[in-house]
Amino acid sequence: MEVATGAGGSKPDVPLVALSGACVHFGAVRALDGVSLTVRPGECVGLIGHNGAGKSTAVNVINGGLTPTDGSVHYAHSPETKGTGVVRARASGIRSVFQELSLCPNLSVLENLRVPHRDLKGIGWRKAAAERIAKALDEVFPGHRIEPGMTVGDLTLAERQMVEIAAGFAGGPSPARLVILDEPTSSLDASIARQLLEHVRRFCAGGGAVIFISHMLGEVFEVASRIDVMKDGKIIASRPASDFTQQGLIDAMGHVASEKTEARVAVESSQRIGDEVLRTSEGLNARKGEIVGLAGLAGHGQAEALARFFMSRSGNLRRVKNPDVAFVAGDRGRDGVMPIWSILRNLTLTHLPSLARRGLVSAEAERKLGADWKQRIGIRTGNLDNLILSLSGGNQQKVLFARALASTAPIVVMDDPMRGVDVGTKQEAYDMIRREAASGRTFLWYSTETDEVCQCDRVFVFRNGRISAELTGGEINEENILAASFQMQGAGA
C-alpha cells in the first residue's frame, strides 16, 4: 500500500475537491459566507486567517463533517450519491489532522488506526495495522522512537501529534490524496516540524495535495504553493505564495502587528526590575517586575516546572484572598475554561474571595470588576453574561489572562498561553504583560515560540527536565536558545 506518493493516476487538472459558493449558517452566525475553493493534485494551499475567520468550518465542509446549508461540494473520486459526507470524503482520499487530538489514549498506536481505517479487521489485523503506521511514521519522521505497541496515553504530546500526522498520511482503504493539516506543528519542536515540512513538500511533488493551516507564517511560506486568506467566513485573497509578504498577509487579515521595540525594552527593564521574589529548587529564579522566559524544546519539563512552582505556593485556604501566584492556562479546555459558566464568572474566579462579604458574593463588586477588565484587555462580546464558549478562542484566552491579572498575585505563571491564538490578540497580550511588569508584577512565561521568548528579560532554557542555560539581555537570541536546547543530543551522553 502506498503511503505518501499521492494520487497515482489523478490528472493534475481535475480538482480533488471543489467548494462552490458554500455557506454554513449556525443560526444567525455565518461561519462560511459563500466560499469557493478548489484544491488540485500537487498543490499545497496555505489557509490563513484570524480566529473565527472560518478556517475550521471550511475544513469540516471539505472533509464531509459539515454539510453546507447552501452551495455545493464536489469530490473527484467519489460518486455523488453514495454514503454520508464523511464516507465520501474519505473514499476520495481526504484526510484531516486537527489541533484537538483524535487519538484514544487507552489504546496502543496500532489499535488507534482501527478507528479511521475501517478495513482493518478479521484475523491478522494487528500486524497489518502495525505495519501501516510504522511505515508512515518512518516516512514522515525518520529517526522517531515510537513503537506501534506503545499505549498512546504514555506518549508525550509531541509524539501523539506525530502519530496523528503519520496516520493522516498512512495508506489505507483508499490512498491519502489530500491531507488537511490544522496547526500541525503546535506541539512539535523545531527539528520535527522541519521533517514534517519536508515531507509535505515531497508529498505534493509526488502528486498529493495538502491544505496547511498555521499561525506560523514562516512555515506557511516554506511549503505553500498558494495562499488563501480568510476573513469573516469569506476568502478575501487567493494568490500564489510568492505574491505575498508576511506583512502583507497580516495587513490582509486586518491586524496591525506592532513593531518590535527592543531598545525601549532594554531601557525600561533596568528601571523596573527589583529584588528577587522567587527561587525554586531546580534553579528557576525571578525578580520583581521581571519577565522571565522558559525556553527549549517542547516537553522538556518547562510546563512541569511551572506547575510544581504554582502548586507549591497555592491551594490552601489561607492564601485565597491574597494569592502568591496566579496561573494563565495555555490548554484552555483542560486547564482554564469553566464551560457552563458565563464570561463574567470565568473572569472573576481567582479574585472572588475578595469580592465576598461574610461568605456571600457581592454581585455589584463582581460586575464592576468584569466591566473594568473587559475594557482594559479588550474582550469582544456584547454581554459579559453570555456563556464563555460563545467567545472565539482568542477572546477566551483574554478572559483567562484577565482572571489571573485581576487577582492581587505579584507573580504570574503562564503556560504557553499564546498557542493557536491569532496575531492581533498576541500583540495585545504582549503589551498587557509589559504594562503589568512595569507596575511591579513578575512573569514566568513558558513559550514554544522563539519570538516570544526573545521578548523576555531573562530566559532559562530547559533540556531533559533541567535548566541547561540562563540567558540575559543581549544573550537572548535564537542561536543561543537552540544551542542550549540541542547540545547534548548529538553527543549521545
Add this chain to the structure above:
Amino acid sequence: MADLRLSALLAIPRRPWFWAFAASGLAYFATLSLSDGRGGGELLSAALTFAAFSAIVGIGQMFVITLGPGNVDLSIPATMTLAGTLSLKFMGGLGHLILPGLGVALAVGLAAGAFNYLLIRLLRIPPIIATLSASFLYQSLAIWSNRGLRIKPPEALADFSTGATAGVPNLTIIGILLALASWILLERSLFGRWVSAYGQNTRAARLSGVPVEFVRAATYIASAVLASLTGYLLASFSGGAALNMGAEYLLISIAVVVIGGCSIAGGNSNVPGIWGGALLMFLVVSMLNSYGFGAGVRLIMTGAIIIAIVAAASGKGRSS
C-alpha cells in the same frame, strides 16, 4: 414590566424542576380521585413528611454529585443507620438528652464524612469504592452496637417528629429550612462557586486558586452530616432505629438528585428540584399502592417513571 413577568412565568416550564413538581401533582390527584377526594390532607401530610427525609439526604447527595463525574456518596444509608442507632442508644429515652443526642448524631456524620474523605484523598480510592467500603464498616459498627435491643426515642422528640406546626409537619419545616440554606449556599456564596468550579473542571479550579481539597472535604462531610441528621430524625419518627432503616435511601437519594435536574456531569446543582423529586417518589408509590398494584408492578412503575422523567427533562436541551 408586564413583559418581564410574563416571560419569567413562561420560562418556568423549561426549568428542570418543574416537571418533577407537575408530575407529583398529577400523582397526588390521581390517588385522591380513587377516594373521591377524601383523605387529601392526610396524604399531603404523609407525602410532605416522607419527602422531607428523601429531600435532606438528597441535598447531601446533590452536594457530592455536583463535584463532578465519579463523585457519589454510597455510604448514606449506613451513616443514617449508625447515627440513628448511636444517638438513640445515647439518649436512652431521656428527655434532657435530646439535644446532646442530636450532637452525637451530627458527630457521627462528621466522623463518617471525614473518614470517607480521607479514604478518597490519602488512599486515592475512587469515591464510589471509598464510600462503598466505608459503608460496610459503618454498617458493621451499627450492627455491633445495636445488639438487637430496640431503644425508643425520648417521648418529646417522638412527638416533635410526628407532630406539626400550623398544619405543616415539623419534619417538613426542617427540610424546607435546610433546602433554603443550601440554596443560598450554592447560588450566592463563595463556597457555592467553588463547588461548581470543582465540578466543571477540577484542574482548572485548582489552577485558579480554588482550595479544592477544602471544597471536597467540606462536601463529603456535609453529605454525611445531612445523612446522620436524617437518621436521627427517621429513628425518632419510626420509634426506633432498625438496622435496615437506610436501605432504600441510597437509590432514592440519587434518583431525587437527578429527577430534580442536577447534571451528573457536575457543576450544576438544583435545590428546588430535590424537593420535587422527593415528593414525586413518595406520591408515585402511594398512587400505585392505592390502585392496588403489587410490589412487582410498583417497582416497575417506579423505575419507568425515573427513566421517563430523566429522558424528558434531562439530556439535550438542559437550561443553564
Add this chain to the structure above:
Amino acid sequence: MNGKYRILLPVLSLTVLLAAVFYLQPRAMSYFGLNLLFNLAVPIALATIAQMMIMMVNDIDLSVGTFVSFVACVTATFLNDAPLIGVAILLASILAYAAIGALIHIRQLPAIVVTLGMSFVWGGLAVLLLPSPGGAAPDWIRTIMTVKPPFVPMAVVACILIAGLTHLLIMRSATGAILRAVGGNAQAVARSGWSVTKLKAGAYALAGLFGVLAGVCLVGLTTSADANIALRYTLLSIAGVILGGGEFTGGRVSPVGAVIGALTLALAGSFLSFMRLSPDWQIGAQGAILILVLAVRLIFSRRNRKWRTSDNG
C-alpha cells in the same frame, strides 16, 4: 509505564488471600476445597465482566444485581418448564439492554440514573415471576455446573475460560479495539464515520449477554432462585472491575483483571468465615479488605511511576 504492570496487583492480592486461606484452613488446599471456595465465583465473574463492558464505554450499570436476579428467576421458571419461551425472554432482555445503551447515548442521559431506574424494572419483573423463593434449575445447566474435570476444579477452569475468551474478544480483536475506542475518545470515533450509538448498544448487548450467563450459572449452582438472590452483585461487580485494574472512565479495562478481582472478592467471603469472625463484623471486614487492597495498589503505583523525560526521537 504502568500499562503492563497493572495486572500484577490483582494477581498478588489474590495470591496473598489464597495463601492466608490455606494457612487458616489447610484442608482447603484440595480439589474439593478449591471447588467450594471458588464455586460461587463463576456467576460473580460473569457479572463482573458484564459490568466491565459498560465501564469500557464510560458508563456504570447499577442494575447488574437485579438483572442477574431476574435472569435467575426466568431460568428457574420458564427455562425449566417452557424452554423456548425462556430462551425468547432471555434474548429479549439482551435486546432490551442494547436498547437502553442506545437510548442513553442518543439522549445523552446519565447512565447511572437510567440503570438505576432499570434496576427497579428488573427487580419488579423478578418479583412478578417469583414472589417467593422457588423454581428449579433445568437439568442440563445443573450438569454443566457440577461437572468434575480432572486435576483442576470446574470453577477454576470456568474462570480461566471466561478470562481467556473475553481477553481475546476485548483486548485482541478488532471489535474489542473499536469498542474500547468509544470509551477512550468517542468524538474521534464518531468523526471517522462510525455510529457510536450502534457501538454503545453493542457494548450494552454484550453486558446483557454476560448478565444472562451469570444468572443461568447461578441457578445451576443454587438449584432454585428468588427475586433478591443476586442483589449484592451490583456493588461486587463494580468492586471487581476496579480491583482488577479497570477505571471508570477512559476505556481502560482488563478482562483478566476483572475475573481476578471477582475471584478475590468471592474468596474474601470464604476467608472471613474461616477467620470465625463474628457475623457482626463480616460485612465490615469486606469493606476493610477492599480498602487494604486499594491502599497497596497505591503504594505499588507510586513506586512504578518514573518522571517521564521527553523523547521526541
